[in-house]
Amino acid sequence: IDQWNKIIEQLGTPSQDFMKRLQPTVRNYVENRPKYAGYSFEKLFPDVLFPAESTEHNKLKGPKARGDQFAGAKDHGKFPLAAGVRTAGKASQARDLLSKMLVIDPYKRITVDQALQHPYVNVWYDPSEVEGPAPIPYDHSIDEREHTVEQWKDLIYKEVVDYVQKLLYGKLPLIGNSASGETSPYTPGYVELLVTTPVAP
Structure with a gap:
């Protein structure tokens, strides 16, 4: 319960659509909690938390600085990037990805496949790793x-x-x-x- 309270204090109280899908006892508790607006991701994850743009490694630069395909790529699926993220630095890209992952409602949360296409991680995307066979469970x-x-x-x-x-x-x-x-x-x-x-x- 304390974990739930901490989450909604930071991310905000979820929508009524989400509440309706909860079990009655859980919904009753959630609806009777104080309502929180949540904080912006700029406040939750300020630039100082992210490493500076790399001056040596091309993959660690923002897409505009790299001049690669991400600077002009179209948005992926139903989760368009925030304005300016395609050409923003790594901090803005990371924040944008976090804002799509840290969503309470699973129906509104970015999927794994969509996350892999996000500019923040797509530079390391390797189809052979993603589409390869699953590892054998450890004995x-x-x-x-x-x-x-x-x-x-x-x-x-x-x-x-x-x-x-x-x-x-x-x-x-x-x-x-x-x-x-x-x-x-x-x-x-x-x-x-x-x-x-x-x-x-």
Whole structure:
């Protein structure tokens, strides 16, 4: 309850359309709370909270400074950008994205796909990451098993090799572990370096 109160104090009391979709007991509580107008996102997230425009890395500059496609791109879906955001600096872009994400009503909140097209994050958009297969759920039972130090090394080695193969070559069978003497038709040299090279403290 305290969390809800803190949220509406900052973002404002949600609309009646949202209230109507709540369960009766919840709606009764929410409607009897004080009404809050909320604060502007300029006050909630002032420029000082964001890093300055980069003078070295092109992707971290505003779209106008980069001269890229975002400066003239059309708005995405039903969530048009605020006036000037297409050509604004990173602070204004970040604030605009936050204002669309931090919306109490889920029907009015920006979707993941729409957020990925927003200029603040779109410069790092990589279709292979977004459209790639979901990671396999981690098997927590492995943490409950008893293993020697050498067995743990072997398991970690196989996990690294398996990840690198999937990353570079797609779904391939796990290659052998040269550390344990197993043979394999292909063992990436850089994986050997990754696993065997000591890391400086």
